[in-house]
Amino acid sequence: RGSRGFTPPVSRPIPLGYKIQERRPADPPPTPSPAIHIGSDPPSSRDHLPPRAPAPMALPFAQVQLLADAENLRHVVDPHYVKLVGVERLCDAPAMESVFLEKSMEGTGWEVLGMDQLRHASRLDMRLRTVRYEIIPALLRNPADDSALRRLSGQAQGIRRIAKRSSGYLRTLAAWIENRFRSVAEKVLKSKRPPSWLADRLYGLEVISKKVHKRRYILL
Secondary structure, three states, rough: OOOOEEEEEEOOOOOOOOOOOOOOOOOOOOOOOOOOOOOOEEHHHHHOOOOOOOOOOOOEEEEOOOEEEEEEHHHOOOOOOEOEEEEOOOHHHHHHHHHHHHHHHHOOEEEEEHHHHHHHHHHHHHHHHHHHHHHHHHHHHHHOOHHHHHHHHHHHHHHHHHHHHHHHHHHHEEEEHHHHHHHHHHHHHOOOHHHHHHHHHHHHHHHHHHHHHHOOOOOO
C-alpha cells in the first residue's frame, strides 16, 4: 500500500470585525479604604487645626433717657450696648451726641442703638438755634427784611430734609415746625401778606421755637 501524503494545515484569514481577546494580567488587589474616625478629626490632622476663638461675651446694657445718663457713661471704660430712648430737651442733643461719638472713636466696641435719630435731633437743634437767636430777632426789628425772610425759608427747607431722614415722633415734630416756618416766610416773600401780618405772628414763631428747643421731651 502506498502511504498517504501529509497535508499541512491551511491558515484561514481572520474575518473583518473580529476582535482578538488579549489576556490581561490579574487585577491588582483592592486598596484598603482609610479608617473612618467618628466624632473626632483624624489623628494626623488634629495638630494642624487652628485654635477655636472664645465665644463673644454679651455687652452690659444701658438705657439713656437724659443727658445725665449719657454723662454718667462718658467715663465708663468697659464697652456697653446702649439704647437711646430720648432727650429731655432738644438743646441737649448735641452734648449727648458728642458723648457717644467719643465712645465710637475709642474703638473699644461700644454699640449705640438710635445714633442716627440722635444725629438728626442735633441737626434740628442747630437750625432752631439759628431761627431763634438770629432770624426772629432780625424780623422783630424789621418785618420787611427780605434777607431774614429768605433765611427763614432756607432753614425751613433744611428742617424738611431732617424730617424726611428721621422717623417716629422726631419726624412728625420736624415736619410740623417746617410747615409753620415755610408758610409764614413764603406768604410774605410772595407778597401774599404784608409785613404787618408777619409782625403779628413773629411772637407765635418765637414761642414755638422756644417750646420745642427747651421744654419738650424728644423721643428717639
